[in-house]
Amino acid sequence: MPKVGMQPIRRQQLIDATLSTVNELGFADASIQQIAQRAGVSTGIISHYFGGKNGLIEATMRYLLQQLGESVRDLKSEVGHSPEDRLMAIVKANFATPQTNQAAMKVWLAFWAISLHQPDLHRLQQVNHCRLHSNLKHEFLKLLSPLKAEQAAQGLAALIDGFWLRGALTRSEIDTDLSIHLCHAFIQQQLTQ
Amino acid sequence: MPKVGMQPIRRQQLIDATLSTVNELGFADASIQQIAQRAGVSTGIISHYFGGKNGLIEATMRYLLQQLGESVRDLKSEVGHSPEDRLMAIVKANFATPQTNQAAMKVWLAFWAISLHQPDLHRLQQVNHCRLHSNLKHEFLKLLSPLKAEQAAQGLAALIDGFWLRGALTRSEIDTDLSIHLCHAFIQQQLTQ
Amino acid sequence: MPKVGMQPIRRQQLIDATLSTVNELGFADASIQQIAQRAGVSTGIISHYFGGKNGLIEATMRYLLQQLGESVRDLKSEVGHSPEDRLMAIVKANFATPQTNQAAMKVWLAFWAISLHQPDLHRLQQVNHCRLHSNLKHEFLKLLSPLKAEQAAQGLAALIDGFWLRGALTRSEIDTDLSIHLCHAFIQQQLTQ
């Protein structure tokens, strides 16, 4: 079966298998054997393509972050210029599938937890959060004072994260509409202060 | 060396050592050898008192939840009857030390993550969250319609969780005052709708 | 079977098993499973007592060096003060059992080879060789000029090493008597220059 140009295909296969395994078994039980088995390949291939388990984990997290980033970018590009619209686009992107199905959120939570003790992963997290914060603040600044904008951005970010966390921790799917609705209310309250 | 009545002392020693280890090394590297070493006891003692590592983990989590519960109860008992005051008491309890130092939050995050795949721990999480939600909703119901109260409770809970999560993920200490301030604003906005 | 004070016993058991395994299977095939099996213990115990395979290897080599050192010291203490006698004592110590059975020499050869790429082991080798050289030169200096003594010491050391190497490489036992005899001739020739 050896073919040329398999690298991108195998990498994506393995990243998908990692997400699926972490989701179902949890991070602690996501052995490379489990992952390789789900990807339908041998264990050795993981070291071959990612240099080891850590490389696969980091690549998987990078993939999730990239997906989220693209989701935000796409929705922002489709809306008008009013800050409220643009803020809601960001909110909606954060609650859009596939980001909010329970599987993805469980993986996110697992990554959050381990990133605390792995500098590389932690840096990825930081970049992601700064991006969200910066996006939010940029819009709030159009209508609010710097101090108010900062607070509004932090509050909205916390709200988004809070709903996510709740979505991950409850075994039921997150109530996307309610989350968006409450974020919307928060935004309006901030902008109409 | 055998003494009587050592059980509660040893148990607390080990729980403290578990918190310290999880905080410093992360959950993945918190072996019972590390924990036992920090507690200054032998590894065998853990099985003796907790029946195994899982038992120790569960006891530790139970301890954290109990601490939080007591914190909430204490602060609620000290304030008046106005819903706003009582809600703020709950908020402040959730951001009171030692709950919000970074160490505790890192441990919480670790527990959240593993609780997804351990029914026993998950149940503990659920109980805790339901208690918070119920506490919040109970107060909101005094001034809001059931629907509004439910949404306000969910929003406030998300806000609290969001600030916690941010506190855990950033290596700096959580900005407690800002978090409380923003929660206060949220409460007022909900109550004055 | 857990007993207290097993450490020295287990350590020696494992060192003996290492020697036996390296002798029979060669260094490349001396896995810790093989060694543990020969010692009649589990693999985990190696890490427990030596911190890993490397620790066991180093301890084993240290043991061989110590044995050789003791052998030299013992024989030197039994002879008179004439340089020739003392030199012969050193020579005989180097060819005394258990140093010269084929097993020991095969292990020595294996250690020599791997010490080239392991600084810790290499340092042990250097110390050992310097000790031999210094011992030899010290005796030669009593009767020869510094230059001659240095050359005689190097020559005799080479002769000893050469017979050892030959003993290791031929599958038959080393001809101890011939080796000693030839060393004796070499010593006499040097001293009667």
Next chain:
Amino acid sequence: MPKVGMQPIRRQQLIDATLSTVNELGFADASIQQIAQRAGVSTGIISHYFGGKNGLIEATMRYLLQQLGESVRDLKSEVGHSPEDRLMAIVKANFATPQTNQAAMKVWLAFWAISLHQPDLHRLQQVNHCRLHSNLKHEFLKLLSPLKAEQAAQGLAALIDGFWLRGALTRSEIDTDLSIHLCHAFIQQQLTQ
């Protein structure tokens, strides 16, 4: 890229790469991947040309032996018929570059070690040693009794091997001149008994 007549070129490329890898990383870390990388070819080619790693190792050792053999033959052909001259030619051949640079001796030592547990390689070693011994004895027999000649040959062979071993084990280059000088002294002493 496929060309005809690549076999000898590729084989030599791989043998050179093997020597370089064993010298720098040691035998234990000389993986096929390392060797192939240094040779600038793919791993598969090794099996193609040598039938596996063992084949490559054996070919490399055979190459070293052949080099040594040629060196001896060349120098012997250039000297007169006096036994002393011829013996010295053999000695010099054994200490001639490239045989005595540290790299080559490290490789030799590695080969010696593994040959103990690989019959094929061991046979090569034996042939090589017998050739040396036979060469030496043949010259000694011209002037000495069979018994004396045997002992002189064994002694000189040991001396040569000993200097080699020392050259391999010390990280500094071997002192070729001193080695040859001491061998010369040994030869003269044997012949003038």
Next chain:
DNA sequence: AATGAATGAGTCTTCATTCAT
């Protein structure tokens, strides 16, 4: 001729648990 993708057995190590003392 040459590649390199893929395998899977084998290695070392870690770790929770057990148990005689």
Next chain:
DNA sequence: AATGAATGAAGACTCATTCAT
């Protein structure tokens, strides 16, 4: 009550080999 010696399964990783291209 407490120890720590001992186990053995499971983990990540390496590596020689195979084979379709």
